[in-house]
Amino acid sequence: MSTRSSGLSGLTSARQVGRLAPVRRASTVDLIADRLREAVVDGSLPPGAALGEAELAFQLGVSRGPLREAMQRLTAEGLLVIPRRRGLAVRTMTPEDVRDIHWLRARIEPELGRRILARPLAERKTVLAELGTEVKRMQRALKKDDARALGDAYLDFHRGLAAWGGSIRLARMMATLLIETRLCTFSMYEHFEVAVDLVPEHAAFVDALAAEDAERFTALMRAHLDAEVRRLLSEPETAKEDDADRLLAETPDEPQPLDRLDLPEGI
Amino acid sequence: MSTRSSGLSGLTSARQVGRLAPVRRASTVDLIADRLREAVVDGSLPPGAALGEAELAFQLGVSRGPLREAMQRLTAEGLLVIPRRRGLAVRTMTPEDVRDIHWLRARIEPELGRRILARPLAERKTVLAELGTEVKRMQRALKKDDARALGDAYLDFHRGLAAWGGSIRLARMMATLLIETRLCTFSMYEHFEVAVDLVPEHAAFVDALAAEDAERFTALMRAHLDAEVRRLLSEPETAKEDDADRLLAETPDEPQPLDRLDLPEGI
DNA sequence: TATTGTAAGTTTGTCGACAATACGATGATC
DNA sequence: GATCATCGTATTGTCGACAAACTTACAATA
Incomplete structure (x- = not known):
């Protein structure tokens, strides 16, 4: 409080001086x-x-x-x-979850290009730089054959997209969807697998944004999400079936399709 | 477990007999x-x-x-x-929240018609009946000038849409968005207000579905959501400003735009 | 008179403990 | 030999309590 009223000069209005970043202590x-x-x-x-x-x-x-x-x-x-x-x-994510998550992502992410391009030029430049960095991270990870790092860069790329293209609510929703996507990877494959196509696909995103071509971005994103679903579902038979997994995975004939989600009954 | 193996007859496969609704004790x-x-x-x-x-x-x-x-x-x-x-x-929802929520809804809900129409005929009939019931509820509420009941029927209509047109995940997401929509109403208007247009708009939805016209449904839904945003934002000046409200509403010059959401830092 | 410092009160944040319940193992009976 | 029942154990679900922190009110000083 004391800091607030201590104006540096009579010219700066008290209101302006008060514009401090709020102290954000995480609980x-x-x-x-x-x-x-x-x-x-x-x-x-x-x-x-x-x-x-x-x-x-x-x-x-x-x-x-x-x-x-x-x-x-x-x-x-x-x-x-x-x-x-x-x-x-x-x-544990099921193939159905994979389709579901990507359906939702396909409703949202293709639109983000348009929204990013609607921002002021200065911000657009920042976004492009940031996304470019992530693509480079992906490239490096690919060279090292480090699937984990590739996945991390992938997450951050799309997080950035959501953060710049949308609101807080949308970013939060996308963050959850992205983590769920990651969970799909874990649930579907025994081990990580380096998807070679990923890097050029994302480089193309950045290109489309740099060219201010929202339509192309939209099309690319749709294609990417489609491809990802196919990648994830291509080997549905190799889904993990550990004992630990069975603990929660629905029984083969899924007797409780609703229970699995443990949803908050908001419906 | 014991109930599961007790087949009533040798003809009914054990599998069929086992299909009991899971006991769902809410915690x-x-x-x-x-x-x-x-x-x-x-x-x-x-x-x-x-x-x-x-x-x-x-x-x-x-x-x-x-x-x-x-x-x-x-x-x-x-x-x-x-x-x-x-x-x-x-x-407390802000005008920005209103736009945000409806932007998200506009990505999802227009698509639901197509997905509902892709279902088998028997289910489609059930859906139509259910949605028709909700419209009638809305009509009754309108006659009685009961804004509260109208809002409830509205919620249930859209909940039904999401439940039939999507997955569990989507239904859950829509449920939250709908409650947030309701919160917008509370936050924007001092009192409920009966929106007369609401009933014909929703009757038109049912008509479009009955006619199996997904395109029309999509267009109608887009128009409806647009109209709703306008309705909600038409009187941004009458937003509540109670003392209780101030407790959380951002200060006029909104110093903490991020803090308000108390978001889980997943970004 | 306004502002700052102090103190009390109230509320939250966290922890430890108890009890109920489900699971697993072992033994008994058909 | 297999199935069922019973007992023990481990873990959760719930509660009560303590301490720290924030708010508010009051008083003192400039």
């Missing part, structure tokens, strides 16, 4: 949720992984209370499933 | 979350309402633990905001 729950999300993204909590909350809480150095709160948040995002009295588990 | 957290969502939808927790968690927990007859977990879930859905050390509060 413990935020921290835990971030950490869990991170663990899901980088694979240290693979789909189907069942971990007791006491153990998890100990690892994170917090009590079970905040951990449970964070779990609820991730559950609402669809990343975790909480079967009653069976701890927490990372969601 | 306490589910119950609380539903109750809170309900309260937000029906307006008993108006935007900006600040309620202590001790008080709330007492009212709901539960301890603070589960209540806090439910709050985290609603927070992830964007319905609640949890300013640190200030209890929970229902989100």
Whole structure:
């Protein structure tokens, strides 16, 4: 408060001086949720992984209370499933989920090019630079045959797209969808697989934006998402079938199609 | 398990007999979350309402633990905001939120007609019947000048659309968006207002579906969403400015545009 | 008179503990 | 030999309590 009223000069209005970035202390729950999300993204909590909350809480150095709160948040995002009295588990994605997620992405992402191009020139330049950086990261990862790094750059590329092309709400939604996409990768393939096409596809995105060609961007994105679904579903037979997985995956004849999502009953 | 293997006859395959609806006991957290969502939808927790968690927990007859977990879930859905050390509060929607929400809805809902029409005939009939019922509810509500009931029927109509036209994930997402739409109404207008156009607009949706005209449905939905944004934003000056509201609404010069959402940092 | 400093009160954030429940193993019976 | 029942264990779901932090009110000083 004291800082607020201390104007540097009589000319700057008090209002302007007051424009400070708000202090943003993340709550413990935020921290835990971030950490869990991170663990899901980088694979240290693979789909189907069942971990007791006491153990998890100990690892994170917090009590079970905040951990449970964070779990609820991730559950609402669809990343975790909480079967009653069976701890927490990372969601296992099914081929149906893959189609579903990509259908949603296909509604949103193709439009983002148009919205980015509608921004002022200075911002557009920033966006292009940022996206270009991610593409370079992807290239480097590809050379090193590092599928993990490639996936990370992929995530950041699309996150950037959503952040610049949309609102906070959209960015949040896309962030969740992207993590779910990553989960699809984990759920569908036993190991990561370097998709060679990915880099040129994304370079083309940047090109289209640089050329201010929204139509081309849209078409490219549609094609990319289609290709990704095909990539993911091309080997549906190799889906993991570990014991840990079975813990939550629906039984072969899926008796509880609704229960799996543990959805908040908002419907 | 025992029930599963008890076949009634040798002719019915064990598989068929086993197809029982899973027992779905809602956890306490589910119950609380539903109750809170309900309260937000029906307006008993108006935007900006600040309620202590001790008080709330007492009212709901539960301890603070589960209540806090439910709050985290609603927070992830964007319905609640949890300013640190200030209890929970229902989100106050801004004109920007209105545009944002409807932009997202406009990506999804127009497509739903096509997806519903792709379903088998028997299901299509069910959908039409259901949607028709909701339209009748809207008509009745309009006659009685009951804006609340009209809004409820509106919600159920679109919920049905999402439930039949999409996946579980999409339905869940739409459910949240619809509740947020309702919150927009609360945030924008002092009182409910009966929108006369709403009923014919929705009757037209049903007509288009009955005629199996996906294109018309798409166009109608786009027009409807456009109109709704205009309706909501036509009187941006009459936005509520109660004291309770101020508690969370950004200050006039919005110093913390990011903080307001209390987003899970997934970006 | 306005502003700042102080103190009290209230609320949240976190933790530990208890009890209920589901699961697994072992033993008994048909 | 297989199936069912019972017991023990481990884990969750819930609650109560403590401590820290924020807000508000009041008083003192410039």
